[in-house]
Amino acid sequence: MTITTAVPTPFIVSAPGKVIIFGEHSAVFNKNAIAASVSSLRTYLLVEQSEDFDGVELNFPDINYDSRWSNDDINKINRDVIKETSTLKHVCPKLKEQLDFVLKDLKDSLNYFAALSFLYLYLSLCPDARGLKFTVKSTLPIGAGLGSSASISVCLALAFARLNGHISSNECISKEDKEFINHWAFIGECCIHGTPSGIDNAVATYGNAVRFQRQDDGTTQFHQINNFPQLPMVLTNTKIKRSTKILVSGVADLAKRKPLIAEPILEAMDQVAIRGSELLSDISKDIHYDELLELIRVNHGLLVAVGVSHPGLEVIKQLSDELKIGQTKLTGAGGGGCAFTLLEKNVDHSSVRKFHETLHEKYKYQIFETGLGGVGCCFTELRTEEFKSLKHLFIGPATTQDISLALLPSPDSTLSWVK
Numbered sequence: 001m002t003i004t005t006a007v008p009t010p011f012i013v014s015a016p017g018k019v020i021i022f023g024e025h026s027a028v029f030n031k032n033a034i035a036a037s038v039s040s041l042r043t044y045l046l047v048e049q050s051e052d053f054d055g056v057e058l059n060f061p062d063i064n065y066d067s068r069w070s071n072d073d074i075n076k077i078n079r080d081v082i083k084e085t086s087t088l089k090h091v092c093p094k095l096k097e098q099l100d101f102v103l104k105d106l107k108d109s110l111n112y113f114a115a116l117s118f119l120y121l122y123l124s125l126c127p128d129a130r131g132l133k134f135t136v137k138s139t140l141p142i143g144a145g146l147g148s149s150a151s152i153s154v155c156l157a158l159a160f161a162r163l164n165g166h167i168s169s170n171e172c173i174s175k176e177d178k179e180f181i182n183h184w185a186f187i188g189e190c191c192i193h194g195t196p197s198g199i200d201n202a203v204a205t206y207g208n209a210v211r212f213q214r215q216d217d218g219t220t221q222f223h224q225i226n227n228f229p230q231l232p233m234v235l236t237n238t239k240i241k242r243s244t245k246i247l248v249s250g251v252a253d254l255a256k257r258k259p260l261i262a263e264p265i266l267e268a269m270d271q272v273a274i275r276g277s278e279l280l281s282d283i284s285k286d287i288h289y290d291e292l293l294e295l296i297r298v299n300h301g302l303l304v305a306v307g308v309s310h311p312g313l314e315v316i317k318q319l320s321d322e323l324k325i326g327q328t329k330l331t332g333a334g335g336g337g338c339a340f341t342l343l344e345k346n347v348d349h350s351s352v353r354k355f356h357e358t359l360h361e362k363y364k365y366q367i368f369e370t371g372l373g374g375v376g377c378c379f380t381e382l383r384t385e386e387f388k389s390l391k392h393l394f395i396g397p398a399t400t401q402d403i404s405l406a407l408l409p410s411p412d413s414t415l416s417w418v419k
Ligand SMILES: Nc1ncnc2c1ncn2[C@@H]1O[C@H](COP(=O)(O)OP(=O)(O)OP(=O)(O)O)[C@@H](O)[C@H]1O
Pocket: 043, 060, 061, 062, 063, 110, 111, 113, 114, 115, 136, 137, 138, 141, 142, 143, 144, 145, 146, 147, 148, 149, 150, 152, 192, 193, 200, 242, 243, 244, 245, 331, 332, 333, 334
């Protein structure tokens, strides 16, 4: 079998999920937003040689989807159309049309969007890399507001950019390389949910925390927030399924039908994010902590007003109000998925325990423990023994704890992660 790649396989790439602190949905309308990466919740992509296939194999066990495309399938896609994608800031309609034909059996399923972003980025970045298998495992909940779509898009963009030789250094991922990854991950996000703001892929690429604003000309402006505070918070997943694509298009519909009502709400979200970023850069002054709590309450109310909450999310908000432990807002696209609760400064710990227990036992919600900020995208080449000992994490019934324990790119990792 001929394998044409610029770098040796196997290797693993990884990118984090994120929590949006202020500005989900309004970010799509070019308002300010603030988000931080969730250091321990990440997507991992293993790139290895196929055992018996000279096309391209895809394995997405988290969503129970796998597929393979033969060289004949791939060669049918028009090369001139593929070349057009390199200069575009959005999805090329001609390539999408050809891929819709290849993926016609999946149309309108959730797997369609995952396969579309995979094939679109693969063809745009490394259409000649063959005889390879791509397996993705995430320790993030999928479709729950923590940026799983951006994190997989960043992994794909980084892996394909390595395979075509665009990123060849084994020292570090340079600033230019990150810009390249972020651009292509944004296109992957466009394949998955239509009109992303770009905040999720920026955080998954760069890590840490960012203040972000999309500009009217489609470019993005973002600043890394250094020393982002480790906010005392509880992150809760309702496990209620929802789709970012549908929620984002619902808000766009409201903005179109009722611009005089929607615009002031989005403007208020902008002001919340601007003030929030001032407070977060100087959280050491205790006097501002109550104001931060207040902004969280206001931001959630504004999100309710544009129709993206859910009774299951309101349960978390109501309980944190009843127990007086802090302020809760939905995070990500809402409609289910996750909420975070910023705890009061001198919170009563027994009330926090009651909060955890009630959400877990009565509602069967899942509570995450994760710090904010930390490493963005990274990769590691695997030596033969490493590959042998880690492969089971991608094919077997490994738990998210097993995966994090073995792969998390923390300072004490035994793997040589290139960041
Ligand atoms: N580990 C994964 N394996 C395969 N597909 C994935 C994976 N993670 C994300 N996806 C793709 O992303 C989609 C979920 O993206 P969506 O934007 O709806 O939710 P999210 O990114 O988790 O939340 P939010 O956008 O609110 O932060 C899935 O339906 C799938 O297409």
